[in-house]
Amino acid sequence: MDYFPLFARLVDEPCLVVGGGQVALRKTRMLCSCGAQVTVNAPEICAGLRELAAGGQVSLVERPFDPQLVETHLLVVAATGDSAVNATIAATARAAHRLCNVVDDGPLSSFINPAVIDRSPVIVALSSGGAAPVLVRRLRQQLEQWLPARLGVLARWAGSLRDQVRSALPGIDARRRFWEQLLEGPLAQRLLSGQAVDVQQDVEMLLGEAESAALPGEAWLVGAGPGDPGLLTLAGLRLLEQAEVILHDRLVSPEILALARRDAEFIDVGKTGGGPSTSQEAINRLLVERVRAGQRVCRLKGGDPYIFGRGGEEALALAAAGLPFRVIPGITAASGCAAYAGMPLTHRELASAVSFVSARLAPGAGDPDWAALAALDHTLAIYMPVARLADVAAALVRHGRPPGTPAALVEAGTTRAQRHVSATLEDIAGVATREQVGSPALLLVGPVVALAGQLGWWAPGQAKAPAPRKVA
Ligand code: SAH
Secondary structure, three states: OOOOOOOOOOOOOEEEEEOOOHHHHHHHHHHHHOOOEEEEEOOOOOHHHHHHHHOOOEEEEOOOOOOHHHHOOOEEEEOOOOHHHHHHHHHHHHHOOOEEEEOOOOOOOOOOOOEEEEEOOEEEEEOOOOOOHHHHHHHHHHHHHHOOOOHHHHHHHHHHHHHHHHHHOOOHHHHHHHHHHHHHOHHHHHHHOOOOOOOHHHHHHHHHHHHHOOOOOEEEEEEOEOOOHHHOOHHHHHHHHHOOEEEEOOOOOHHHHOOOOOOOEEEEOOOOOOOOOOOHHHHHHHHHHHHHOOOEEEEEEOEOOOOOOOHHHHHHHHHHOOOOEEEEOOOOHHHHHHHHHOOOOOEOOOEOEEEEEEOOOOOOOOOOOHHHHOOOOEEEEEEOOHHHHHHHHHHHHHOOOOOOOEEEEEEOOOOOOOEEEEEEOOOHHHHHHHOOOOOOEEEEEOHHHHHHHHHOOOOOOOOOOOOOOOOO
């Protein structure tokens, strides 16, 4: 972030506006509306500013910029319209460690005023740091329409209940859930729609219920998709925003983690790559413990929880403990890689079946049934293939898949780092070693792989989407 966002309380604070024209008037009005004590310093002062001064909140110092004034003011606004004078004001303010805004001069300013949507006490402030004012204006219009007009009424009402709620519900999780319920519920809707009703009795009833009930814990096994944050489902997002604890894999992208509640507890139980990892038994135990303690736990997994994600084992542990859970599917790596790399998993006349296969098997489980999987019009999506690539390719050829069958490894599919290498079944292991393909990567085998030349569309790093390809 180029700017540190903050809301400053200026009631009775001395603020200096240098300049006596219309721009200075506008800035002075803004400061006055926040309760600041404004000094206006300029050799010539417009009628509007004189009027404000007559009201008592503004004092006038009618002479050219006086650097000594800076010392005794919290904030400085340079609105003289003379760039040399503005530069002097900015330099004086910087030397005195005062925040200074130079009107229409971002580089000289140490603070800027955002675009504002005022539903006091709710204030939405927007800024692009001067990069795209028109974009900010459009955003503001959109948000203005979207935010209920009576949002301020709702916020003030919530504020008036805070002490009562705090003493009734000492636990922070209980309070948070009470507020979520209240603000999403019918009482809040009634206030927002302007129905002037006496809601105090209803609030007391809800508080009574919340006080006597034990906090119900719940686990949510959520598929985060293969990488692109846009591939998270809406149901997954909603739960991610509510969870108090988030147990996540290393495959889950930071962009998706950033969508979770800021104050959630994040626990990395990653099981890929080097470094310490948590055993499946320990994860199951952790889930059960936290849910039993009344927490809402989101178990966030790469791809889909029920495809090589051991989500089934976690759900069984929860079921055995008699605890409630939900499972939200995610887009599995095979679907993501197929779509983004342009390799349809099934395709008329090329592939009438697709199998999701793991190259890494549970200890003692033996090999996959390569004979069944080697059928000719069958696409194979092979997970965790990197360490066993040569073995897997050889087994398929041994069971009748022609050595010339197209095969591709898609690395980091759907992310900005996505790349793929294509070869034949016979050559893919050598090509992957030469190209240093790393995890996570998915092996796709079958004639559909050859469609990538026509159907690949994902071009990360390009600002503009590539022109649609002509299909021969
Ligand atoms: N539950 C996950 C799979 C977990 S197993 C899912 O449904 O996708 C981990 C394997 O998934 C990796 O070894 C790799 O083969 C595959 N994988 C996961 N994300 C991937 C990605 N972005 N690109 C390619 N392969 C990926």
